[in-house]
Amino acid sequence: MSPLLDVNGVTISYGDVEVVHPLSFSVDRGEVLGIVGESGSGKTSVGLGMIGLLPRNGRATGEVMFEGRNLLAMSTGELRRIRRRSISVIMQNPAKALDPCYTVGAQFVEILRLREPMSRRAARAEAEQRLRQVGIAAPAHRLKAYPHELSGGMAQRVMVALCLATNPSLLVADEPTSALDVTIQAQILELLKSVIADLSGAVAIITHDFGIVAQLCTKVCVMNAGRIVEAGPVADVFAAPQHEYTRHLLSLLPGHLHHDDQTRPARDEAESPI
Amino acid sequence: MSLVATGQLRPDAGPASGPPPARRTRRRLNPSLVVGGGLGLLLLLVALIGPLVCSYDPNAVDASAALHGPSGSHLLGTDELGRDMFIRLADGYRAAFEIGAGTVAFGLLIGVPLGLLAASAGSITDNIIMRVLDVLLAFPALILAVLVVTIIGAGEGALILAIGIAYTPVIARVMRGSAMATRRETFIDAARSRGAGTLRIALRHTLPNSVGPLIVQASIFVGVAVLLGAGMSFVGLGVRPPTPDLGLMLASGRDYMTTSPWVVIVPAAAIMLFALAFTLLGDGLQTWFDPQRAR
Numbered sequence: 001m002s003p004l005l006d007v008n009g010v011t012i013s014y015g016d017v018e019v020v021h022p023l024s025f026s027v028d029r030g031e032v033l034g035i036v037g038e039s040g041s042g043k044t045s046v047g048l049g050m051i052g053l054l055p056r057n058g059r060a061t062g063e064v065m066f067e068g069r070n071l072l073a074m075s076t077g078e079l080r081r082i083r084r085r086s087i088s089v090i091m092q093n094p095a096k097a098l099d100p101c102y103t104v105g106a107q108f109v110e111i112l113r114l115r116e117p118m119s120r121r122a123a124r125a126e127a128e129q130r131l132r133q134v135g136i137a138a139p140a141h142r143l144k145a146y147p148h149e150l151s152g153g154m155a156q157r158v159m160v161a162l163c164l165a166t167n168p169s170l171l172v173a174d175e176p177t178s179a180l181d182v183t184i185q186a187q188i189l190e191l192l193k194s195v196i197a198d199l200s201g202a203v204a205i206i207t208h209d210f211g212i213v214a215q216l217c218t219k220v221c222v223m224n225a226g227r228i229v230e231a232g233p234v235a236d237v238f239a240a241p242q243h244e245y246t247r248h249l250l251s252l253l254p255g256h257l258h259h260d261d262q263t264r265p266a267r268d269e270a271e272s273p274i
Numbered sequence: 275m276s277l278v279a280t281g282q283l284r285p286d287a288g289p290a291s292g293p294p295p296a297r298r299t300r301r302r303l304n305p306s307l308v309v310g311g312g313l314g315l316l317l318l319l320v321a322l323i324g325p326l327v328c329s330y331d332p333n334a335v336d337a338s339a340a341l342h343g344p345s346g347s348h349l350l351g352t353d354e355l356g357r358d359m360f361i362r363l364a365d366g367y368r369a370a371f372e373i374g375a376g377t378v379a380f381g382l383l384i385g386v387p388l389g390l391l392a393a394s395a396g397s398i399t400d401n402i403i404m405r406v407l408d409v410l411l412a413f414p415a416l417i418l419a420v421l422v423v424t425i426i427g428a429g430e431g432a433l434i435l436a437i438g439i440a441y442t443p444v445i446a447r448v449m450r451g452s453a454m455a456t457r458r459e460t461f462i463d464a465a466r467s468r469g470a471g472t473l474r475i476a477l478r479h480t481l482p483n484s485v486g487p488l489i490v491q492a493s494i495f496v497g498v499a500v501l502l503g504a505g506m507s508f509v510g511l512g513v514r515p516p517t518p519d520l521g522l523m524l525a526s527g528r529d530y531m532t533t534s535p536w537v538v539i540v541p542a543a544a545i546m547l548f549a550l551a552f553t554l555l556g557d558g559l560q561t562w563f564d565p566q567r568a569r
Binding site for chain 1: 459461463464465470
């Protein structure tokens with residue numbers, strides 16, 4: 001049987017510039033793929049482009065087979081239907097990914113009713129349960145809050161809950177912890193770990209952080225300058241990185257401090273005086 | 275400052291988390307908003323209550339009382355036909371509010387959908403709409419007014435229509451610009467990722483997040499529209515005598531300016547105060563919506 005998501009020879013270009021050269025990978029149910037690379041490597045373009053979420057001037061070619069159908073070849077209406085039912089995206093900056101004009105509850109109601117007809121009351125009940133699932137206390141209370149009333153970590157919990165609300169078979173997370181401060185990152189990482197364990201579908205995590213890959217993913221694609229330079233099960237890549245670039249990235253992980261002696265400032269100049 | 279609070283880790287989902295911390299950025303009342311809003315309200319009060327507390331008929335001619343100065347019986351004096359200036363002023367303000375509200379309502383009703391459509395639909399639609407509006411924008415408001423008046427005849431309705439048409443392109447532009455900026459926000463992408471359609475994104479997500487600049491613009495336009503309306507009435511393109519109108523009062527009073535200055539000062543000051551009130555209000559609203567940029 002073919003995998004749930006099979007990306008085949010996909011390229012992505014903005015205007016005349018091809019930023020992602022033909023690449024292929026696949027994710028199946030129960031797998032967690034990490035797409036790793038530095039800024040500008042094209043990882044976000046791939047992650048969002050494969051589900052048709054590029055900005056207006058972006059164009060994706062190739063074949064993205066999802067549940068047996070090519071996402072890049074279908075009409076906007078069909079694509080919309082698939083997004084409503086089967087795909088969820090966790091955005092990078094949770095504080096900006098929630099519409100500031102609506103309460104958390106209203107956003108749940110919208111998303112749930114886009115998926116299938118249901119009463120507002122039922123949607124709210126479902127939302128409450130979802131919020132509880134991501135470890136939010138007093139969910140009924142939070143449903144009435146506006147996004148600006150939430151802290152960054154709380155907003156990302158809400159985002160995760162929103163994304164799970166439709167029971168997606170594909171969950172895409174674009175830098176899910178990058179916009180959060182360090183203490184919150186650890187909490188969200190724990191949350192993602194438990195959420196992924198419960199999920200029956202496939203997950204793709206776009207990140208620059210090998211630490212996240214190590215904790216969450218089962219397989220990994222390392223991207224550099226629009227190409228996949230190395231791919232394979234996480235354990236293999238970590239144990240024996242084949243590519244020079246992968247070795248370089250891995251050396252930047254904390255615990256490999258011997259390697260970055262030259263790049264570290266002599267004193268902690270950046271430390272705040274207060 | 276409390277070093278303790280910053281040093282503590284606050285887990286977001288602690289079991290005992292009560293009401294959420296108040297993170298709402300406080301929007302302070304600013305002087306422009308208070309003065310502009312207060313003045314606007316005061317003028318509205320004059321327009322609404324004036325006719326009730328003042329027993330004079332705004333159109334009753336009394337030759338024996340012509341060009342009397344301000345006194346106990348005529349608060350702001352009388353004009354060249356002996357009509358009470360205060361009641362005419364109050365009626366003039368009522369007309370001014372009608373013109374201001376009417377033009378802005380017209381502009382919003384047509385301009386907002388056009389601007390939103392231009393921002394949401396493809397670049398072809400955008401170009402068609404905006405180029406047509408550009409042509410309209412190239413016409414001076416006064417020429418448009420002459421055009422409208424020759425077609426439907428002079429009067430308050432024609433005035434509202436003329437100024438409304440003149441300002442629709444501006445409102446559409448503001449709407450489009452604001453909506454374009456909103457559409458780049460992450461939550462719009464998030465809505466797309468959930469399968470929201472173009473219409474839903476435009477109406478439910480883009481519009482409510484783009485109205486700030488529009489409200490500011492609308493408030494300023496109320497003042498500008500009245501200024502323009504008074505100008506048109508002054509040159510005979512707007513309200514017809516004997517209907518009380520600030521521009522008309524100014525026009526008919528200018529012959530007596532040297533001997534009885536109040537017949538000009540009163541309507542002139544009235545127009546100035548009205549325009550000032552709504553410009554300040556617009557300014558204040560701008561600061562209210564965007565405290566950072568105003569500093």
